[in-house]
Amino acid sequence: MISAGIDMGTQRVKVVILKDKQIIARSQQFSGFEPTKAAEQALEEALQNAKLSRKDIQHITATGAGVNMAPFADSTVSMMGADARAGAYFFSSARTVIDVGAEEARAVNCNEKGVMLDFVVNARCAAGAGTFIEAMARALEVELEDMGSLSLKAERASPINASCVIFAESDVVSLIHREEPKTEIARAIFDAMAERVSSMVYRLGINPDIVLVGGVAKDVGFVASLKRRLGTEILIPEEPWFAGAVGAALIAAKRAGRRQ
Amino acid sequence: MGNKEGKTEYWRWLEYQRVMPSRGLNNAEIITAGVDVGSVGSKAVIMTDGDVYSWSVMRTGSNSSDSAKKALGWAMEDTGLTLKDFNYIVGTGYGRVNVPMANRAITEIACHAKGANYIWGPSVRTVLDVGGQDVKAIRCDQNGKVVSFLMNDKCAAGTGRGMEVIADLLKIPIEEVGKVSLSVTEEPKPVSSTCVVFAKTEAVGLLRKGWSKEQVLAAYMRAMSIRMSELIEKVGCERDFVITGGQSKNIGIVQRVENILGMKSLPAPNVKETGRDPVAAGAIGAALYAKALYEKSCKR
Numbered sequence: 001m002i003s004a005g006i007d008m009g010t011q012r013v014k015v016v017i018l019k020d021k022q023i024i025a026r027s028q029q030f031s032g033f034e035p036t037k038a039a040e041q042a043l044e045e046a047l048q049n050a051k052l053s054r055k056d057i058q059h060i061t062a063t064g065a066g067v068n069m070a071p072f073a074d075s076t077v078s079m080m081g082a083d084a085r086a087g088a089y090f091f092s093s094a095r096t097v098i099d100v101g102a103e104e105a106r107a108v109n110c111n112e113k114g115v116m117l118d119f120v121v122n123a124r125c126a127a128g129a130g131t132f133i134e135a136m137a138r139a140l141e142v143e144l145e146d147m148g149s150l151s152l153k154a155e156r157a158s159p160i161n162a163s164c165v166i167f168a169e170s171d172v173v174s175l176i177h178r179e180e181p182k183t184e185i186a187r188a189i190f191d192a193m194a195e196r197v198s199s200m201v202y203r204l205g206i207n208p209d210i211v212l213v214g215g216v217a218k219d220v221g222f223v224a225s226l227k228r229r230l231g232t233e234i235l236i237p238e239e240p241w242f243a244g245a246v247g248a249a250l251i252a253a254k255r256a257g258r259r260q
Numbered sequence: 261m262g263n264k265e266g267k268t269e270y271w272r273w274l275e276y277q278r279v280m281p282s283r284g285l286n287n288a289e290i291i292t293a294g295v296d297v298g299s300v301g302s303k304a305v306i307m308t309d310g311d312v313y314s315w316s317v318m319r320t321g322s323n324s325s326d327s328a329k330k331a332l333g334w335a336m337e338d339t340g341l342t343l344k345d346f347n348y349i350v351g352t353g354y355g356r357v358n359v360p361m362a363n364r365a366i367t368e369i370a371c372h373a374k375g376a377n378y379i380w381g382p383s384v385r386t387v388l389d390v391g392g393q394d395v396k397a398i399r400c401d402q403n404g405k406v407v408s409f410l411m412n413d414k415c416a417a418g419t420g421r422g423m424e425v426i427a428d429l430l431k432i433p434i435e436e437v438g439k440v441s442l443s444v445t446e447e448p449k450p451v452s453s454t455c456v457v458f459a460k461t462e463a464v465g466l467l468r469k470g471w472s473k474e475q476v477l478a479a480y481m482r483a484m485s486i487r488m489s490e491l492i493e494k495v496g497c498e499r500d501f502v503i504t505g506g507q508s509k510n511i512g513i514v515q516r517v518e519n520i521l522g523m524k525s526l527p528a529p530n531v532k533e534t535g536r537d538p539v540a541a542g543a544i545g546a547a548l549y550a551k552a553l554y555e556k557s558c559k560r
Binding site: 033103124125126131135163164165166167170174177 | 322416455456457458
């Protein structure tokens, strides 16, 4: 049984191919201005890696913000549904899946089968998503990749307006003028993000184990702040940004099985 | 209109100072001042016996107390006044605790209601104050006393700062955005994002799709106006309705908010002749409170 999942993210398109529920290929492309083309390219690349052709795939399920831009998918699934499925696939003990992407963040409760039970989403404000860190890295004149390690060196966090990216930008500029250490500003930025994300988790209620996925999960600075804020351990799968595509591929496998 | 790198700064608005020569200082019994240190603009108003004598509107610097001193200093220019001449000074606004010469600090909510009551008269019941970093919808009584209010100070959507971001993106001077946004033949649909960051991305996408700058500006300002109107509707909009703060000069915002609410706002009086400047409403209110507080202290 071979299935594929496509996650049409706002920044990147991710593709995962599963064979009997094992990941055999992964691929990603920048969404750019033609996400459909990016999705086809990512799928072709994943097929090549797996040494398969399109007809070998029994079912393709798409998810993500640009889900309508993947016309070749056989079905679609909500981002929350895909997150729940992927969380339980990576860690059977997962009961809460937090997904922090470029422009959106979600917290999803699931059962041991990976069925979504409840969720909270922030999609209307950039302050709780990856965009926030990108904008702040630009304001700090620091590489995005270095933000995390920088923040880990801080002993305290500088005071910034954490509720809005636009206001935080001006705060960061004035902190730089005052020659506040960049380490402490970086720490403040991650603490602010963690505050926003954890407030979603608190609305659902703390249900361990907590799994963190999405592109921002690879940022050590954010992970450290979120752990501190939630006061619990957080499980993170390998290459956490593929979680949505993995969840979609798992659902594709299930749907293909049903049709046989 | 440029910074060190020679890049044009479209968000830069004009600073100004005015003295009302018709009102003499010689016979004045009570001289008070109100200093409103906002996040973006600092305003100082000098009053003689409860009427505006001179005032200044300038950009807030990185230090609130310096900005307060500069604004009041500028308002005092060509008046012959010194700090000793003031009977009472009230500080207000975002940086109100950092107004060193103030005898007291009062919230900008109270001051805006009081200031609106002075500018337009006792019929004012609802005040929309659009500042640099926050939006306030205030309901007040015939004395300019606050009855209730709602404020958005957490998010740049619908604030002056949000307007600056789009002016810079579209390279349209901030003083002209209102007029330019009204030049569209048909009002476009508002941008779908509330968040300024996402709305900016959306605006770039629309330009790429072939929309004109004017259309994009109109779509963005429509979304801003919806956001402001929601705040007023939540607090309950009662006649007469007025707009204060920097965005009261933005005709594109004023007209759209009026359309959405289905209610006209009272037009600003002749600012040059009367000194009743809606941008300085907070400082006007502060100077009026200063007079009231001084009179109270004399009675004791």
